[in-house]
Amino acid sequence: MPTDVILDVDTGVDDALALLLAATSEELNLLAVTCVHGNVTLDQVVPNTLNVLAAAGRDDVPVVPGADRPLKEPPRHARGVHGSNGLGGLELAPSARAPESEHAVAYLRRRILEAERPVTLVPLAPLTNIAALLTDHPEVRANIERIAFMGGAIGSGNASAAAEFNVRQDPEAADIVVQSGLPTLMYGLEVFGQVRLTRAEAETLAGSGNGAATLAGRLLLSRMDAFNRDASGLGDAGCVASVIDPGALETATHPVRVELDGTWTRGETVVDQRPAATASREEPWQPPMNASIEVATDVEAARYARLFIDTVSR
Numbered sequence: 537m538p539t540d541v542i543l544d545v546d547t548g549v550d551d552a553l554a555l556l557l558a559a560t561s562e563e564l565n566l567l568a569v570t571c572v573h574g575n576v577t578l579d580q581v582v583p584n585t586l587n588v589l590a591a592a593g594r595d596d597v598p599v600v601p602g603a604d605r606p607l608k609e610p611p612r613h614a615r616g617v618h619g620s621n622g623l624g625g626l627e628l629a630p631s632a633r634a635p636e637s638e639h640a641v642a643y644l645r646r647r648i649l650e651a652e653r654p655v656t657l658v659p660l661a662p663l664t665n666i667a668a669l670l671t672d673h674p675e676v677r678a679n680i681e682r683i684a685f686m687g688g689a690i691g692s693g694n695a696s697a698a699a700e701f702n703v704r705q706d707p708e709a710a711d712i713v714v715q716s717g718l719p720t721l722m723y724g725l726e727v728f729g730q731v732r733l734t735r736a737e738a739e740t741l742a743g744s745g746n747g748a749a750t751l752a753g754r755l756l757l758s759r760m761d762a763f764n765r766d767a768s769g770l771g772d773a774g775c776v777a778s779v780i781d782p783g784a785l786e787t788a789t790h791p792v793r794v795e796l797d798g799t800w801t802r803g804e805t806v807v808d809q810r811p812a813a814t815a816s817r818e819e820p821w822q823p824p825m826n827a828s829i830e831v832a833t834d835v836e837a838a839r840y841a842r843l844f845i846d847t848v849s850r
Contacts, residue, residue: 538565546574546661547584548618550771556748559592563780568598570640573611574661576622578604586631592748602640603664606706624758645673654681660772667709682719686775688805689725699803707803711794720829723775727835731774735766749849777840786834791825
């Protein structure tokens with residue numbers, strides 16, 4: 537039976553690849569896509585999301601606008617990575633439909649409570665919508681199967697020396713999610729860049745004549761051309777692949793918290809990899825984190841690359 541999922545996105549290039557994978561997978565039942573600030577502004581994220589789903593032939597999937605800024609800080613965007621429109625400069629045919637009028641947090645509450653089976657949330661963006669949902673509507677927790685989010689890092693960051701972009705965008709929101717007590721996977725930078733397609737593979741997709749595969753290939757080629765490379769990572773799409781095929785992902789359970797105060801480390805996902813006995817002896821230096829989640833440590837990259845190609849080409 538397909539897994540019921542809701543994606544939460546800030547549709548840039550890799551979110552678009554993730555949407556294409558989720559929209560074409562027979563192993564997922566894509567209930568809805570909620571939108572949040574991030575790679576570009578919310579008013580660009582929403583049409584990007586609608587247009588990508590239209591290219592995949594999935595105008596049946598509701599698209600719902602949510603938060604346009606973090607809980608505490610001004611929004612910052614990543615147009616230098618994703619282009620001025622978030623899609624590497626690609627102009628897609630505009631979708632004829634409008635987004636839902638409901639706010640994403642209210643929509644998530646209603647849709648999760650109405651679901652016949654527990655829902656898996658797959659946030660691929662700053663966690664503002666998800667944190668607000670869990671804080672304002674704790675009643676939804678009973679019908680959430682798990683959260684698999686793209687964000688964080690065990691080691692170095694990309695938005696700063698210590699912090700990954702999605703978490704650094706809204707550290708308070710990310711800390712709420714990792715503290716939620718729900719089964720949670722952090723698909724972070726250790727695996728984010730490993731799943732890659734070559735230029736030849738992207739060219740094959742782009743020339744396929746299949747709507748979803750063609751767009752996937754064009755997006756990958758735009759990224760390769762922008763950064764003068766002959767391969768490009770699937771990024772967020774790997775997190776979606778981990779929901780479809782969790783067996784290709786290596787994980788470990790660790791205490792995790794988000795640093796909220798450090799001048800140089802704000803937004804860092806602090807992953808405590810010490811043995812529990814060592815951590816307990818050192819409590820005077822660091823209070824208990826009281827929040828353990830699954831952390832991705834390695835991935836069978838070729839397996840997810842093949843899964844992506846086969847699925848979007850279907």
